[in-house]
Amino acid sequence: MADEELYYRLALTSVPNVGPILGKTLFSYFGSAAEIFKAKKKQLERVPNIGEVTANSIIHFDNFDWVSGELAFAEKHDIKVVFYTDEGYPSRLKKYDQSPLLLYYKGTDCLNSNFSVGIVGTRDATDYGKRFTEKLVAELQPFGCTIISGLAYGIDIAAHKAAIKNGLPTIGVLGNGLKTIYPGQHKSIAAKMIEHGGLLTEYPKDEIPDRNNFPERNRIVAALSDALVVVESGEGGGSMITVEYASEYKKPIFALPGPFDGKYSMGCNSLIKNGHAMMLDCAADIANYLKWGLESGNTKPQSKLFEDLLPHELSIVQLLNEHKKLHIDQLASLLEMQSHTFTFTLLDLEMKSLVRAMPGKYYELC
Numbered sequence: 001m002a003d004e005e006l007y008y009r010l011a012l013t014s015v016p017n018v019g020p021i022l023g024k025t026l027f028s029y030f031g032s033a034a035e036i037f038k039a040k041k042k043q044l045e046r047v048p049n050i051g052e053v054t055a056n057s058i059i060h061f062d063n064f065d066w067v068s069g070e071l072a073f074a075e076k077h078d079i080k081v082v083f084y085t086d087e088g089y090p091s092r093l094k095k096y097d098q099s100p101l102l103l104y105y106k107g108t109d110c111l112n113s114n115f116s117v118g119i120v121g122t123r124d125a126t127d128y129g130k131r132f133t134e135k136l137v138a139e140l141q142p143f144g145c146t147i148i149s150g151l152a153y154g155i156d157i158a159a160h161k162a163a164i165k166n167g168l169p170t171i172g173v174l175g176n177g178l179k180t181i182y183p184g185q186h187k188s189i190a191a192k193m194i195e196h197g198g199l200l201t202e203y204p205k206d207e208i209p210d211r212n213n214f215p216e217r218n219r220i221v222a223a224l225s226d227a228l229v230v231v232e233s234g235e236g237g238g239s240m241i242t243v244e245y246a247s248e249y250k251k252p253i254f255a256l257p258g259p260f261d262g263k264y265s266m267g268c269n270s271l272i273k274n275g276h277a278m279m280l281d282c283a284a285d286i287a288n289y290l291k292w293g294l295e296s297g298n299t300k301p302q303s304k305l306f307e308d309l310l311p312h313e314l315s316i317v318q319l320l321n322e323h324k325k326l327h328i329d330q331l332a333s334l335l336e337m338q339s340h341t342f343t344f345t346l347l348d349l350e351m352k353s354l355v356r357a358m359p360g361k362y363y364e365l366c
Helices: 002-012 020-030 033-038 041-045 052-059 064-076 127-143 155-165 184-195 213-224 239-248 266-273 283-290 301-308 311-323 328-334 339-351
Strands: 080-083 102-107 116-120 146-149 170-173 197-201 227-230 253-255 325-327 355-358 362-365
Touching (some): 002 020, 002 033, 002 064, 041 052, 102 184, 116 127, 116 213, 155 184, 170 184, 170 213, 184 197, 213 239, 227 266, 311 328, 328 339, 339 355
Parallel strands (some): 116 146, 116 227
Antiparallel strands (some): 080 102, 325 362
């Protein structure tokens, strides 16, 4: 019976005019997918919003060879086919009306991890964006959270790689079926992700990475994330679609500020300026907002780095510890340090999440 029910659940996703909302309505009305396909036309037409055309589509559904092929592929490649009523379906995603009826997932059991952070950004990431992504994920490591992204070039793949490097599970949400890894250059990373997280999609195996699929994919990234981080993005970048979904889903949004004239910082700067995102400079900003680890007082995992500071780094930290907050000019005047050394040292301390820049060019310890 279990196999038969899965068979009909998959068939339901292929019926013309039956999307997530209508599919859930049908399932709720009949109690199982199998009963939907066994129902008479008059029974189907009694269901709210089911007209004659859709009722006929169910009654005359003849694409069962496709269903058998999908299930055979899933079994051969160890892919889990997860229906929205299954225990393993992501609870963060399930609460939304437009959540997919069914998901395909290949990987470890991390779809319902305690903590998760979505990291998105431009495909044309700069070194600044990549470095920050690596730093942020390293700082999130003590919390054991799952890193969510879309396996794309740039910030996405930097986030996935950093998660693997730091032993964190990471989920790539795809805009195509699992028969294809897109982009192909990320196949080796995808293979590692399956061992330390997984690949998730709502699309059947033969679905190609069509451009229209990616906005739909982005809603899943937003839904799976406790917080969404935008590292670099133009004002009209694809990341902004993910931001729109995250805002609709009432998720906290963080953005990395960048140069005022930076092509791939304009989107982030605009989000911060207009109050649509909080400025982000270290993982503690996310952890504190979401109240992670407060029981143990461990909201600043980067503090252990003090032990490894170089003398010129330590001098800056000691001054900020003594004065609590200093203007950059005050800080520079108190140090006997060449200007270029001071600038790069301060930047390195920011990247280590030991100091943070405040409004008005002030600095303080994180």
